[in-house]
Amino acid sequence: MKHLIIGTAGHVDHGKTALVKAMTGVDTDRLKEEKERGISIELGFTALKLPGGRKAGIVDVPGHERFIKNMLAGAGGFDLVLLVIAADEGVMPQTREHLDIIQLLQVKKGVVVLTKADLVDEEWLDLVRAEVQDFLKGTVLEKAPLVIVSAVTGQGIGSLLELLDRVAEDTPAKTAAGPPRLPVDRVFSVTGFGTVVTGTLVAGEIRVGDSVEVQPQGLITRVRSLQSHGEKVKFAGAGQRVAANLAGLEMEQISRGSVVAGVNSITPSNRLDVHLLLLKSAARPLKNRARVRFYLGSGETLGRVVLLDHEELAPGAMAYAQIELEEKTVAVKGDRFVLRSYSPMQTIGGGVVIDPAPGRKHRRFRSEVLKALETRERGTPAEILEQYLQGNPELPDIVDVAAGTGLQATEIEELAHQLARQEKVKIVPGDGKVYLSLTDVYRRMAGELQQMLESYHREFPLREGYPKEELRSRKFPALNNKVFQFLLAALEKDQLVRCTAQAVASPSFTGPGPEMNLIINKIRKELAEACFQPPAWSELAGAAGLSENASLELLQHLLRTGELKKVGENLYFLDETLRMAGHEITGFLREKGEITIGELRDLLQTSRKYALPLLEYFDKERITRRVGDKRLPGKALG
Template identity: 40%
Template sequence: MIIGTAGHIDHGKSQLVKYLTGTDPDRLKEEKERGITIELGYVFMSLPDGGLLSFIDVPGHENFIRQMVAGTATVDCFLLVVAADEGIMPQTREHLDILRLLGVQRGVVALTKCDLADPEMQDLVEIEIVELLKGSEFPETPVYRVSSLTGQGMDHLRDGLVEMALSTGRRYSGGRFRLDVDRVFILEGFGTIVAGTAVSGSVRPGQEVEIQPGGGRYRVREFRVNTKKDVPVGCAGDRISLNLAGLRKEDVSRGSCVAEPGYVQVRNSLDTSLTMLAAAEPIKRYQRVRFHTGTAEVMARAIPVEGDMIAPGTTGFAHFQLESPVAALPDDRFVIRSYSPVITIGGGRILETGTRKVRRKYSEERVTHLEVLETGDPESILGEVLSDAGREGITVSGAAAVMSRSSEEVLEILEGMVLTGSAAMAGSGSSARVVDGGIFREACRVLEEGISDYHRRNPVSPGVMLSEPTRILGRYPQWIVRTVIDHLTESGRLQKRGDRLSVPEHPEGIPQEHRREVESLLERIAAAGPRGMEVDSRTDPSLVRALLEREMLLELSEGLLVTSGTARELMERVRDGLGGEGFSLAELRDFMGVSRKDALRWAELFDGRGWTTRRKDRRYFRVT
């Protein structure tokens, strides 16, 4: 677990951490000469269960708030330091605001330098601290009176920190690896080293990682976890120093992100839930601000999604256009500071990355979308992802990338959504495609209605050909067409009859009300014998087409029809007369007493029906 210090300059943060850990967090020569913390310092304290408590010591001076935000971005709990001889100061309040905006949920307060203040002064400052915390998200935070000089109260503070660490527990180390870089340095004989706190996942030697922004991929040569070299794996919550093969110092900087390849995308626009501090000025359209997320700081333009501003002490949705891209994911926390004077004015949670600037006329639609994302409910968010994907749908891996989750997690959610009808899926694993349940149901309705309409227009037809759904569902991709057919046939809402599709209530045979009409037409064509018959314009073409589909009629050539009974009778007569050694076209012509043209038509019909097969200039019967 990681504890971040917070508090005003010269209130004794570094001395307190040094007393607790035995290690001075100030490592720079300038820090030691000036007696102030300028850069982030990292030290460790052993826990009774064998684990380590990591401390990030942050600068207290207002000029170094950027470093403070970068350090606080990855902490689990805070150690707020207030000097007993001075009380609450400006950076005490600003640091507490930053902790709240970054979502840090618990901590302790150390009332330091008690050796410099009498008990009455200590009581007054503690009352001041309690009042400050009462109006924040941390009303029950314990206060410990300590002195780094005399050791007063240090054992109680250490016990309080241990209890907090053990009750908070380790971060979830599953998911995909990600580390926000807060230190970059050259180590002689090893090359460029990057260090930071693992936000999620785990990393091992030999693993390939990606640095964003930039997109360069590197192999982990070796690493240290919480200063230890012989640790086989670094997990979420660990301080990790990575030696990446081939990495140059100019390829990485504080604010970069080291992650599993393909996990983190670089974006220059974000939609957020923004909370403005009560003491801040309203945020207005296109106001230029300093945007901090993870360990990165970039300039940005803020655009409220609703109206022209977000008032102090309120929360609203804001779109940010970044002047430089950052590696950010939904649910990341952020802080904004005014351009000038440089003070913290608000912060919140990133809801979506890579978004377009919203037009006023679409603001209501965007607000509804962001309200769903703000809930944090994975199924609701996935529903929005599917809605945005539209008829094309999206792969499981694609949805996972949008949601910054693993494909396995997203697949598990989707399987539940499929059962409730909220989604439809085709395929398996991360490559499976998925579409919104409402869109899928609409496609099913369109196909059912299309086939029912076909039956109304073609009552004698056995059904539509299997290629017809592609035309009916012309606006949908082929994978949805196939999935709709499978779903409707498996559920009994459609039936496959050979190479045809029909609704279940459509009769397989000739409908009763059309039988006399069919019989009359068949009799007329049968009377024409082997020469066939061309029907006139008075005959319903849809009826002819339906009888061809049912193979009750056969086509000798375009428009020239014979009945299937006539064709079979002729085939049997030819087989009995010429079938022994096969026959040539001339032999068929002479046997039938017709022209060569008519004989060719019948020979091709025999072939087409599979009754005969052709070898050079002779045909042989395949039926007996």
């Protein structure tokens, strides 16, 4: 079912709240001050059942110029707008400013309502109608239907509801795809329940029990309960007004402008790439680095506009820009925003978010920067994906790509497989996720990695390969260990590297060269001939003419390959010699049931110098078990 939000707009005291009451029976002014002053100060909310049966949410906004920021907090969720103009006054300053905001936010569906028809005659109504039609030329509401009503007498209210029903039928619904996003426009506490936030769910779906994240604060919480238009629900979809009771959070931790979103689905940033329009009505050009008030969703913050291709922007002109914010905000690609001048506070422009979290500041007047922004704004999904991967080479997963491009995760996965078949994108799977890289970047990365491995093998020919963690920290510091392992698995599958548990090697690496193999064979022969009375390793290395470093490298190599086993300090045996000793000891124990150091010395025709460390070695291997001065069969012998 399609859910829609109908919002009001218009000058103060033009009858917006009275109109909503005539349509719904609900007075949306809830504050004492609003009742006393007769004007709306805060946002008002109610529901409207249209003649066709559809239930829509209504957001009633204040019209006074002092409360424009409150109006903006609600306007970001509008699907359809009621532009309210009092027949006795016509177009007024906030009518113009509210229409500018509707234009900047691109709320393309609406109805123009001339209220207070009971206060004027037909001739005056005709003049006001003509004025309004001229006023709307060239705007998103140029072709919007117009209806004349009186909230006092009820004139035209029925016609307005029927007209709204028809317009609502043609109004596109918000997307239910992707993670939920709920800009918070109100926070309060309910005794016995805790913190409650309200807002318009602008994307996705939300359910009771869901884990969600409040951004930009980064607070992970759980949805304890949900309401929509005062009724308890277990589920809410995009386009609905929602009140969510959040578990474990204090009211002071959240504020208007926060966003309740899927966990890890959106990234806060102090910087946004945007396409910006300065209104024709702006009083002066917008200079580079001008300080402005920035409105997005239900939030407001201060920032500076960095113009990327202008020194100053003339009224009516457009430009690519970076907004540098004084506080973090959260956005997705395609979000609309509004700018107001710092002082005096007037709406001067707005535009669309191109990149919600650019990784760096852009250099101004650079053609490649402008071209990249143009592609990001207007390119095909495939072009946008390729461009994003070009700028993010460190294997982003599909969730990251979706957050950075504004594309849907399902669309990205389909595109990735399509581009993989064209050998433009490399897919790296792992742990149920999909990580992406441009194929050219992947191949270049593999080539650089192979050069590092070859260099390492030349320097350390006796090692099994480059230690994984050292390689990750030097070559891939931005990758966590898990993603790095997925990358290595992909490289090994493509036969570009060879991996062991702890190291990475080139597929062509064969280990020690001919000269070192001669030394290894010589040492192996000496140990075999010495059998159970081997010389100390330092003697073997010295006789082979090895330096201290080369001696250590060779020893580690032989231990790692299992050719040598350490039995005592500076004492090493060939693996085959130890197996022979183990065989002799096992046979003796089965026959005699126990063995002493002296008996082992005689059995192996060696000396106590070697017999004692051998028995201690076999104790560790559980072949033997020491009891006093004797050894009995260990657990390994059953």
